[in-house]
Amino acid sequence: MALLGVLVFGDLEYWLSMIKVITYVLFIIVGILVDVGAVGDGFIGDRNCFGSTELVGITAGESENPGKAIPKATRRTFWRIMIFFILSVTVIGLVIPWMDENLLDGQIACADHAINAILLLSVLLAGQSAYYALACTLMAMRREGKMPAIVGRVNSRGVPLYSLAPVTLVACVAFVADVVGTGVVFTWLVNLTGMPARLTWLSISVVHLRFRTAYKAQGRSIKDLPYITPFFPYSCYISFLLALMIAFLEGYQVVTADPFVVEDVITVFAGAPVFFFSIIGWKLYHKTKLVPLLEVDLDSDRPTIIQGISSDSQQQELRTEEDKEKEREAQLPRWKRTGLKVLRFIA
Structure with a gap:
């Protein structure tokens, strides 16, 4: 598909x-x-x-x-x-x-x-x-x-x-899977995806914290953002700590398992060296440094990513279509309007 x-x-x-x-x-x-x-x-x-x-x-x-x-x-x-x-x-x-x-x-x-x-x-x-x-x-x-x-x-x-x-x-x-043994390959695949998922959430937390900090440092108003994360920055701290804790416990579980299974340890931790090698290797090869908050680029691709449209005419056209759609829905019976709201929520 x-x-x-x-x-x-x-x-x-x-x-x-x-x-x-x-x-x-x-x-x-x-x-x-x-x-x-x-x-x-x-x-x-x-x-x-x-x-x-x-x-x-x-x-x-x-x-x-x-x-x-x-x-x-x-x-x-x-x-x-x-x-x-x-x-x-x-x-x-x-x-x-x-x-x-x-x-x-x-x-x-x-x-x-x-x-x-x-x-x-x-x-x-x-x-x-x-x-x-x-x-x-x-x-x-x-x-x-x-x-x-x-x-x-x-x-x-x-x-x-x-x-x-x-x-x-x-x-x-x-x-x-059937060649190696029932459930063995499946367990390996699950273990391989676990650590990268934790590292992904660690990255999301750090990147969002840096973005908001840079946005404020450059004198911009947070109210201009289309979506504001609740409980910032504590939500980022909590997300980071939870992802770190889960990753630690996941590793601790396989290391202290009895019997000790080498394959489980390798598959659980395999994602970590790939993750850090990619970051460190890129920075060493391209000799990049941490960008100061005042120099962080917050404008590139902003029209397409934040506003979703790139010109005033397109914005006006989109607003007109939305207004027409609202007018059409307002003329529907109440049960149909309710059904549409439920459908949009679950789908």
């Missing part, structure tokens, strides 16, 4: 995600019915977990008006996590006993098969998002001169085939 272009990717992501989201909603409703005794035997336990996403910012380059779309998506992320992750996991804990190792005691016929199908769909969406994120990242690095020119080549549909090649090769590794 990644070869079909951004428009097809967006449509597929929208409708496939809609199926997943509807399943979440139905699962929560049915789970509450089980909890109160309408179905099954009612309340029998509790459990809690958390999941999140950090790929919202990558879509800024594909958005017509990122200055409006990205802040809205960022604010909604919190509530989507609360509803579709926290609430659904809480309902699981209320319905299924914690002692049930297989989590199959929900007493709803065929529910396991339906959930397995949705899990496969979720895996497909996760893989598709990985393709998209890697392609966008490599293309951005190419524009900054940090990747070879071949990475920036696209086909007639605008698909960066050479940017997709590396992740395709990595994905092929999964096909040797």
Whole structure:
């Protein structure tokens, strides 16, 4: 699907995600019915977990008006996590006993098969998002001169085939799982992605802290930004410390494991040397230094990234289209307007 272009990717992501989201909603409703005794035997336990996403910012380059779309998506992320992750996991804990190792005691016929199908769909969406994120990242690095020119080549549909090649090769590794042993390759792949994820959040925290500090040091008003991070700078400090703590505990767990497994240690820590070697190697080769706050470039690409449009006429045209859309929606019945709001929230 990644070869079909951004428009097809967006449509597929929208409708496939809609199926997943509807399943979440139905699962929560049915789970509450089980909890109160309408179905099954009612309340029998509790459990809690958390999941999140950090790929919202990558879509800024594909958005017509990122200055409006990205802040809205960022604010909604919190509530989507609360509803579709926290609430659904809480309902699981209320319905299924914690002692049930297989989590199959929900007493709803065929529910396991339906959930397995949705899990496969979720895996497909996760893989598709990985393709998209890697392609966008490599293309951005190419524009900054940090990747070879071949990475920036696209086909007639605008698909960066050479940017997709590396992740395709990595994905092929999964096909040797049965050769090495059941679950072994999967564990290696999971371990390999863990440390880079922590380092990514460490980088996000540091970069955002530097950006805001430089923005203020240059005498600019924070109110001019389309989105202002809540609780700054403490949110950056907390994010940095949490990512650092999780990375430390992840490493500590495999180092102190009994029995000691060399493969697990290598796969968990493999991302760290690659990360630091890339940074240190780039700085040594190009002899770059830390840019002073007063010299940080805050204006390059600003019209396309923050405002999403590059001219006054385009801005006026976009505002006119938005006004027309609001007028059309205002004429709809109340139930349709409510449905549109719900649809936009979950999708």
